[in-house]
Amino acid sequence: MGTIKSDNIQARTDSAGVQIKAYKETIQTLTSNSGAVAIDLSQGNVGTLTLTEAVTVFNFTNVPTSGLANFTLKITQHASSAKTVAISCSVNGASAANAKTAGAGGFTMTTTASRDDILTFLFFDAATPQISAIQDLA
Secondary structure (H helix, E strand, O other): OEEEEOOOEEEEEEOOEEEEEEEOOOEEEEOEEOOEEEEEHHHOOEEEEEOOOOEOEEEEEOOOOOOEEEEEEEEEOOOOOOOOEOOEEEEOOOOOEEOEOHHHOOOOOOOOOOOEEEEEEEEEOOOOOEEEEEEEEO
């Protein structure tokens, strides 16, 4: 039982576990290359991406192979011409597969210029991610 402090987290431990008081997450600034976006979870669990081309695949690396991991991504639509975003995902070098969505409905990126969509990718034991989306944020 005691207190944990660092530059990024303040927490207290007791017999019930760890209680987090405050923390901040590292935000990765991502880009696409030939339609692919590389996301390394060892560099943080939050990222931003401004679309400059259609995205065809997300390549995730360093996803823990047991337990739950997540990644939150803010995608900003191109300022003048709408770009598309596929939800094909490769995890730790495995073959790409479409992420799972509610009701298997898929995902369609907001087409309004400069608007944001926020995607949360959940990985259970580094399997194909499940995603949820908050869309068309102004």
